[in-house]
Structure formats: C-alpha cells, structure tokens
Amino acid sequence: MGGEIINGFLVGKARFFKNKPAGLLLILFYTAISAVLFSACSSDEDGPNKTASQYYFRASLDGRQVDFYNVNFQGGGNDNRFEQIVIGGYEAPFLKIGQQLPPSLDFEIWKLGGDITAGTYSTPADQEMVARYAVQRPEGTILYSTRTADDIFTVKIESISKSGIKGTFSGKVRNLDSGQAIAITEGVFNLPYLDIVNP
Numbered sequence: 001m002g003g004e005i006i007n008g009f010l011v012g013k014a015r016f017f018k019n020k021p022a023g024l025l026l027i028l029f030y031t032a033i034s035a036v037l038f039s040a041c042s043s044d045e046d047g048p049n050k051t052a053s054q055y056y057f058r059a060s061l062d063g064r065q066v067d068f069y070n071v072n073f074q075g076g077g078n079d080n081r082f083e084q085i086v087i088g089g090y091e092a093p094f095l096k097i098g099q100q101l102p103p104s105l106d107f108e109i110w111k112l113g114g115d116i117t118a119g120t121y122s123t124p125a126d127q128e129m130v131a132r133y134a135v136q137r138p139e140g141t142i143l144y145s146t147r148t149a150d151d152i153f154t155v156k157i158e159s160i161s162k163s164g165i166k167g168t169f170s171g172k173v174r175n176l177d178s179g180q181a182i183a184i185t186e187g188v189f190n191l192p193y194l195d196i197v198n199p
Helices: 002-018 020-041
Strands: 056-061 064-067 067-075 084-090 104-110 119-121 127-137 140-145 151-162 163-172 179-190
Touching: 067 179, 104 151, 119 127, 127 151, 127 163, 140 163, 140 179
Parallel strands: none
Antiparallel strands: 056 064, 056 179, 067 084, 084 104, 104 127, 119 151, 127 140, 151 163, 163 179
C-alpha cells in the first residue's frame, strides 16, 4: 500500500511543477488520503500505532503549541535512497468518516536522482521543497504555503533511515490571497517510517 501512495506523490509532484496550483491541490489530496488510509490500517493499540512517549511531531503556530495527530513519515527513491520525503499531521484526531478534516501541517522535500540525508534544507534555496498549512472550511481550503520568495522555512534532519527520521523545523507559511503569514517555531519531530503517530 505504501508504494502506491508514494507513486501517487511522484505523479502529483510531476504535475505540480508543470501546473503549480492544480498540482498543489493534488498533493494535498494525496496527503489527506494517505493519512486516512494509514490511520485505518493502524487503529489497533497493539498494532503499529505509535504514541507520544516515543514518537512526536509538534510545533508552535503563531505561539500556539500543537501536538499533531495521525502523523506520518513516508518517502522513497531508487537504490534504497530517499529521493522524496513527506511528513504531515493534523491538529486533532479524526472523529468519524465524512467529518471535515482538522487543520493540517506538512512539508516535503524532493531530490530526484539525489539522496536526502542528514543536513539542513531550506526554502527558497531548495526549490523542490514545500511546506503547507491547510485549514478546511465548508466553502473550501484556506492554504498557507512557502511559495513566496521572501518566506523561509527550514528543516534540519538529524537522522534519517528506513527505521525513522528525527529533526527540527521552523519558518513561515503564507496565504497568497490574503498575504497573511503564520510563524512556525519550535518544530520538532521523531517519527518511525510509514507508521501513524498520535500524541
């Protein structure tokens, strides 16, 4: 199942750089679907669902502390390399199917033909990197992203392997329609590969 979702991200990525607005929505769709699928696969307490005692994804959004739910780290590439990674989660748990999704935060890094290793990655220098904060409303999604040249978002990866990933992040995401920005500070993550994490 994970390979199909990663292939979906690769398709979304190719379209994203040809048609950025449509591609961004497609990537958000794949992110939401993958979180729901992995959540359904990991709902058993004795299964691969991990708790905050061992794993976490948290940050302050404009000074508001958030421990994210249904967090997932996934990625892939050729020759056991990470050519693409995505980490994302939601501000609250999903209460039932069909309910409006809570706000979500995610970021992804692409290095097709390369290898994502421990180190620092930052927008806009890393052009194939994006961070997003999405707020669902009945009338549509309010999207904040790093698609402006003035806003910097930095991810520092301390360690990464098929066992998991650990690091920090901070920066700004901005709504292109309103110009409003959200400051993301004190971001930290320690996540297993492919398993769902809840606080």
